[in-house]
Amino acid sequence: MSQAQFDSLIFARWMITVETDGEILENHAIALKDGRIAVILPAAEARQLVADEVIELDRHVLMPGLINLHGHSAMTLLRGLADDKALMDWLNNHIWPAEGRHVRDEFVFDGSLIAMAEMLRGGTTTINDMYFYHGAVARAGLSSGMRTFVGCSILEFPTNYGVNADDYIAKGMAERREFLGEERITFTLAPHAPYTVSDDTFRKVVTLAEQEDMLIHCHIHETADEVAGSIEQHHQRPLARLQQLGMLSPRLVAAHMVHLNDEEIELVARHGVSIAHNPTSNMKLASGIAPVQKLLAAGVNVGVGTDGAASNNKLDMLAETRMSALLAKVGTLDPTAVPAATAIRMATLNGAKALGIDDQVGSIKAGKQADLIAVDLATIETAPTFDPVSHIVYAAGREQVTHTWVAGECLLKDRVLTRLNLADLLAKGEDWRGRILAKGE
Known part of the structure; x- marks a missing residue:
């Protein structure tokens, strides 16, 4: 018997590489070895290779895993709790009080696991998270197997987790040390927003990020009220303030960035800032339409995020990719704005670039780690298939993700999670529903 050359050999009807926009390889295969893509070649040639496992996906698109560039995983346990409200009403009068009553290590671990199960079933392989009890988020990532960026939230006011900004930073850095060396776990600094973080704290974050070589993840320019409040309090718009504090750099993943003028678009392009576009959350909270077409035209790296399930209400990156394309079109009255191939790149390789891992994931390329998904297009909802790229963005649903x-x-594997037990997670969700209702919203 021949000794296996590879761990897995995956044959697919179509392959979207994302190496070049719109590139589709038909009837190709990839061979995996030690977690990486060893070789990509036509199916006929691949039949000569020997692998421990052979997977036939003759109805499927194989593509890079989706990268959720902005989320709050644990907030899955608050899904649907306070819908149809404006952002500050939603936060001040509903979400923050509910978090004060319930958020502890157990809440964050259970909520994050439920979120990760949902995301994996929808084709998301990486989450850039931002919440509290960071060790719980990291443990959930390790349990689920998801590539997890753990954002250490920083605010000036007390919560269950910390008493002030220095306390948040100290606790976050201590938890980071516990997980150093875990390949799929990366900690980031996550000052919440310009309206909840002081100048001194932002300066500390910038210094610490440079010293420890960490990314920074922050909500910025999410609403018109945020911008107006900054002008009233600081006599300048948030981005101008953040520029003076040294926050604008390739380290920064700026979530939302809805309300930008042309000068600010040029500013973020010049400083290499990446943006996490959250179209559904922005629509649901009536925050506005981010100028994605202008940002991309200016050379800004724009990825896609779901935000938390409390403001979306689902962690569905295929839906967000579709919405990114459609919202750009209606926002500009230009049907050519953000074509399907661009939307896929935003949800994969652009997200990887924002997180500094585009040399490892985000596209199908020999040598990269095998973060991949398979989407079954042989369903009535996607019949017939003329263009797999178009179908992934405009027609396919997350229920068609099989691997x-x-x-x-x-x-x-075949819609079944291999590490997590859905029945157990559903029971956890029901238990938390009872606890939350017992204490009121």
Whole structure:
């Protein structure tokens, strides 16, 4: 018997590489070895290779895993709790009080696990998270197998987790040390927003990020009220203030960035800032339409995020990718704005670039880690298939994702999670529903 050359050999009807916009390889295969893509070649040639496992996906698109560039995973447990409200009403009068009553380590771990199960079933392989009890988020990432960026939230006011900004930073850095060396876990600094963080704290974050080589993740220019409040309090718009504080750099992942003028677009392009576009959350909270077409035209790296399930209400990156394309078109009255191939790049390789891992994931390329998903297009909802790229963005649903791999490990196989037990997670969700209702909203 021949000794296997590879761990897995995956044959697919179509392959969207994202190496070049719109590139589709038909009837190709990839060979995986030690969690990486070893070789990509036509199916006929691949039949000569020997692997421990052979996977036939003759109805499917194989593509890079989706990268959720902005989320609050644990807030899955608050899904649907306070809908149809403006952002500050939603936060001040509903979400923050509910968090004060319930958010602890157990809440964050259970909520994050439920979120990660949902995301893996929808083709998301990486989450850039921002919440509290960061060790719980990291443990959930390790349990699920998802590539997890753990954002250490920083605010000036007390919560269950910390008493002030220095306390948040100290606790976050201590928890980071516990997980150093875990390949799929990366900690980031996450000052919440310009309206909840002081100048001194922003300066500390910038210094610490440079010293520890960490990314920064922050809500910025989400609403018109935020911008107006900054002008009233600081006599300048948030981005101008953040520029003076040294926050604008390639380290920064700026979430939302809805309300930008042309000068600010040029500013973020010049400083290499990446943006996490959250179209559904922005629409649901009536925050506005981000100028994605202008940002991309200016050379700004724009990825896609879901935000939390409390403001979306689902963690569906295929839906967000579709919405990114459609919202750009209606926002500009230009049907050519953000074509399907661009939307896919935003949800994959652009997200990887924002997180500094585009040399490892985000596209199908020999040598990269095998963060991959398979989407079944042989369903009535996607029949017939003329253009797989178009179908992934405009027609396919997350229920058509059949396989999800992270670093070559299959975490979803034929729609079944391989590490997580759905029945257990559903029971956890029901238990938390009872607890939350017992204490009131």
